[in-house]
Amino acid sequence: MSKTDRIIKIVEELNEVFEIRVFLDQDPYKVLVRTILSQRTRDENTDQATNNLFAKYKDIYEVVEAPTEDIQELIRPAGFYRVKAGRIQEVSQILIDEYGGEVPDTLDELVKLPGVGRKTANCVLVFAFELPAIPVDTHVHRISNRMGLVNTKNPDDTERELSKIAPKELWIKLNDLMVQFGQNICKPTSPQCETCPVSYLCDYDGS
DNA sequence: AAAACGGGGGC
DNA sequence: GCCCCAGTTTT
Numbered sequence: 731m732s733k734t735d736r737i738i739k740i741v742e743e744l745n746e747v748f749e750i751r752v753f754l755d756q757d758p759y760k761v762l763v764r765t766i767l768s769q770r771t772r773d774e775n776t777d778q779a780t781n782n783l784f785a786k787y788k789d790i791y792e793v794v795e796a797p798t799e800d801i802q803e804l805i806r807p808a809g810f811y812r813v814k815a816g817r818i819q820e821v822s823q824i825l826i827d828e829y830g831g832e833v834p835d836t837l838d839e840l841v842k843l844p845g846v847g848r849k850t851a852n853c854v855l856v857f858a859f860e861l862p863a864i865p866v867d868t869h870v871h872r873i874s875n876r877m878g879l880v881n882t883k884n885p886d887d888t889e890r891e892l893s894k895i896a897p898k899e900l901w902i903k904l905n906d907l908m909v910q911f912g913q914n915i916c917k918p919t920s921p922q923c924e925t926c927p928v929s930y931l932c933d934y935d936g937s
Numbered sequence: 938a939a940a941a942c943g944g945g946g947g948c
Numbered sequence: 949g950c951c952c953c954a955g956t957t958t959t
Contacts, residue, residue: 768954
């Protein structure tokens with residue numbers, strides 16, 4: 731079976747087990763900020779930090795004017811709060827100065843922003859603009875390698891390889907399903923191969 | 938390619 | 949205390 735066919739099967743199988751998560755917010759700025767807050771951070775903590783921030787500061791203009799220490803305190807649950815607060819305000823200022831306060835919708839423009847790498851940029855493309863992209867985090871990276879879909883050292887290479895072999899109409903689903911799969915079954919340590927719905931497509935022995 | 942960065946939360 | 953967490957930046 732070709733890698734493309736295996737990806738199609740994987741998406742099919744995982745789609746039986748997991749619900750595709752809905753877009754929680756269509757405001758591109760909030761999506762961008764939330765995604766920065768989500769870096770190396772669990773969803774619950776990300777949500778809390780995001781809600782804290784936007785409960786007090788409504789939009790990009792209020793965020794840039796806010797005292798940095800205040801932003802830090804609001805987003806503290808997300809961790810890395812000093813770096814993230816600085817980057818959020820930096821990014822916001824750039825968006826105001828160079829993009830009229832709007833979030834750009836291309837990968838090239840997004841990755842130029844401080845604190846925005848390919849993973850975050852692709853998240854914005856998907857969750858803010860519903861454009862096809864594959865945000866590759868540690869889950870997608872790990873699983874793609876375990877399942878022999880790619881043989882790569884870093885997530886950016888995984889993203890480029892997956893983009894070549896995965897049908898474009900599956901990109902968004904593929905990412906979302908693989909993340910849930912990684913969080914619940916194909917975990918970093920002690921993957922649950924016994925109950926894995928796609929073990930028949932996988933040679934990984936769990937070690 | 939590898940190391941540095943940098944915090945909360947769970948166990 | 950130690951390890952993981954929907955990474956990014958610097959060396």
